[in-house]
Amino acid sequence: MYAALTRQAILDAAAKLFVSQGFDGTSVDDLAHESQLSKGAVYHHFQDKKQIFEEVYRVAAEGVITSVVQATIQPDLIEPWDRANAAVRAAIQTYAAQPDMRSLLRQVVGVLGEERTRALDGEVAMPLIRGLLEELNALGQLQPVDIPITALMVFRLLSESSLAIALSGDPGEQARRVEVSVLTLLSGLRA
Known part of the structure; x- marks a missing residue:
């Protein structure tokens, strides 16, 4: 359940940032910060920003x-x-x-x-x-x-x-x- 919640937090943060800043204007660091997770947690759930x-x-x-x-x-x-x-x-x-x-x-x-x-x-x-x-x-x-x-x-x-x-x-x-x-x-x- 924790993994699913973590993944959803990343997707929620990404949806917000990709809309407000665009794909190119959003870094994995931004996604980690917005989702209140580590960069490693982001990469644990997704291969790269494109997959997100x-x-x-x-x-x-x-x-x-x-x-x-x-x-x-x-x-x-x-x-x-x-x-x-x-x-x-x-x-x-x-x-x-x-x-x-x-x-x-x-x-x-x-x-x-x-x-x-x-x-x-x-x-x-x-x-x-x-x-x-x-x-x-x-x-x-x-x-x-x-x-x-x-x-x-x-x-x-x-x-x-x-x-x-x-x-x-x-x-x-x-x-x-x-x-x-x-x-x-x-x-x-x-x-």
Whole structure:
């Protein structure tokens, strides 16, 4: 239990510092100081600062997915397309509402590289996207498309949408514009 608490203290400190100071502006000494641990304790739990950032980003991305899942299980959403649209709206609005997530999103490719970022985002988001598409397909509400390819394309569309929100000076307004575009594009998949 102590190890889990120590690890969480490091991640909490890292989330705060990576947002406020950026990855490059944060040292392992800063992480140790902020978490009230020794530098050795930080290295005991993580190989390096990049691994810490990856875990902070993963936790934040999983938080977005949690918001999306909660939006899709509302009792008033009976129709499958309503759930799919609610999922898209929730993802977009979560990025617009969370400045910390937007900060991490602006940094992630520079820290982890594009390939690792895509893989990590895919691990977190693809099961949900694919599941929604498979549900729509099983109910005959999806155009005849290849599900794995379509899931990948929807994933990339949502990834680019979240980045457009993160890079905007007005995330709320950008989210409104992105939502209209994404929902319009996805409506073409409807049977």
